[in-house]
Amino acid sequence: MHIYMPGTQKGHIHPISSLIREANRIFFGMGFTFAEGPIVESEWYNFDALNVPKNHPARDMQDTFFMKDEPEMVLRTHNSGLQVRYMEEQIKKGIQPPYRMIAPGKVFRNEATDMTHEAEFNYIEGMYIAEDATLAQLKWTLEKFLKELFKGFEVEIRFRPSFFPFVEPGIEVDMRVTGDRVPEKLRGKWVEMLGAGMIHPNVLKNGGIDPKKYQGFAFGMGLDRVAILRWGIDDIRLMHSGDLRFINQF
């Protein structure tokens, strides 16, 4: 039951904007720069540069939106292409690693939509490249980020083996949040949060970085999923509904 009193009312920002604001604040504090790039992306940055060969199932028509009359252009299926774009930009400016970069933004999958599937959603990509970047540092970074994002609760993470062509080793990260106030969907359960790994040498090479000298980690996390888990949202389609009955709760 709300009891509402009139007065000067402040509007509300979208929950995804709040999450991006928060994620950027946490990562900025850790020295990560917010990078961005085009949504209509070339197949090179979206696939080839990321070590996803031409015959990989991920490139099949059903997953990717291809642009009409624009050969080799797609709606980006992840923000991982920004790894390579960012490396190139830095090299162009004459800056060698270490690099710390995050890239929040919209990505697309050509799927029919329902309560748990959307064709457009928001992702945050992260990357750290240095001579001595390690998987152990990735664990610390993600632990720190998720602990801050779910402040006030007990947060644990664990790694599982997985496969993404642009990382080696590739891992999946699960999180468990405990606490009475944690939404039921999340409380005390291990849930899959994101994919990550050590950047594949071919990806470094494609970005103009010497993989013999440098190594790095990268991760990509769906922000809609984080919002759904954090606030107990029951339908992903609310994100793009423009419905203030949803937005004004945040």
Added chain:
Amino acid sequence: MKVSRKWLNNFFDAELPSAEALADALTFHAFEIDGIDKHGDDDILDVKVTPNRGHDCLSHRGIARELSAILNIPLTKDPFALDYDISKKSAEVTVTIEDAKLCPRYMAAYIKGVKVGPSPQWLTEALEALGQRSINNVVDATNLVMFNVGQPLHAFDAKRLSSLSIGVRAARPGEQLEGLDKKIYELNPKLLVITAKDRPAGIAGIKGGQADRIDADTHDIIIESANFDGVAIRRGSQMLKLRTDASARFEQVLSPELAAVGMRQVAKLILEIAGGTLEGVVDQYPKPQGKTYVATTVEQVNKLLGTQLTAADVADAFVRLGLAYKEQDGVFEVQPPQERLDLLIAEDLVEEVARIVGYDTVPATPLPAPQTAPEVNKNFYAAEKAREDWTNKGYSEVLTSVFASVGERMVLNKVDGVRPYLRDSLLPGLTDALAKNKPNKDLLGLTEVKLFEIGTVWKGGRECLMLGTVSEKEKATEMLLVGPENPTQYDDLPLSAAERYQSFSKYPYIVRDIAFWAPKSTEPATELTQELLKKEAGPLCVKVSLFDTFEKEGRVSLAFRLIFQSFEKTLTESEANEAMQKVSIALKSKGFEIR
């Protein structure tokens, strides 16, 4: 992929642990498990084999090999080690491959005098546990071997083939084939066919032909154990919209060495359960798979993982995985088994070590302090500033779809077919959102709906970030999002304070207003007024808000708006009226005068 625990037991001397323990072992060291189902006294695990391991793990033997490494129990009965003699050359069968790139190996075994009939019970049960239908002993044998070692196989009736000149070639335009599923497939030169004296008898790696089927009339058979190009099979299977257990394996790219493993297995099994004699085998294998080597060092393993593993740890992982290696001065030179086509670079070996020792042993090591300050992103800074400015003016932020029914650019293949354009303006989306929200104003407690969106549009050949606004009083407008040239620090802006989202009712709501006179000293939120309204209006009242007050002659008039809504149904006027009746009676009994 469905994997039977009972079947896995065949590879080991000792009984495997419980299905749950196997699922855990695989989850944390190899593959995700999509579920475990009971099948009689067996447990069926649904293993999600990752695309990099489609070469070697789409089989019970592949999963057993993994479990052997993870649980550190020897794989004592490895079907790859089966020593069954198939070296006898066939005097009657010939095989011609048109393009060895598309078919690197083709083995054909000619078995005469088989007795086709029902499979023995163990075989039927093994297949049924995986959800497969038993067909007859010969066909079941080929399927069993595929699920056992991962090599797809096919059996033709040699008499029906009417020629023992087997060929592998591109299909010709206009050719057709009736598959074993009795569907007619139109063929084209992008598809590879198996032929008997040039007549198509099967779609290579995808489907066999009905004309050359195995049934009770069959006596002599040709068994095919071949290797086909993964990309060609995947394209063909997409083209025909036909994905089979065979094509799903070939498209992952298999080692041509596996063809011989499969042939030894199937020849032995068929002779055992269907009888007959092996006339001989033809093996067209122009370019045998070479040996490969990959090297890594203990130092490299630790440098990538951030661990402190020893040479003994690394060696142990390789031994458990069955990876032959030579070690010299901390350098491990590994010779991957021929089915492990995924092990190409040093990092692949590092992953193998990490999986086997377990990712839980990787510590969490802090990043060093950054050497340079991060940059402030100009566009994001501008967007954040706009968010703050417009929310301060009472505007709320919406995100609307980038897909539109008009625009300059469009996508080719939208699954739902509607709104294939990329928007060239934020205005239509904002206008729609305004219209959608207007009827909910009372529910939202707003006097006016005001919206903004910060989003990408595609206009004038460019992708640009726009800021759009709309309200009930002002028309929708948009402009390029601009901010200061060189911001140096992000502002400390508020985050959402929401703890939990509350789902809202999809049913319409009813509004009722009530105004009454109260003594001047009455506080609107005291128990006497607002609390009273809340209580008397009942559970269907979802919102009570004060919307007007004025004083006259020492009294104050309080006007409240009550919103009624149900999660289960559309409320009727009478339900709202009834609640309001209770509210009026309660107010009157407290001495308030209803206006």
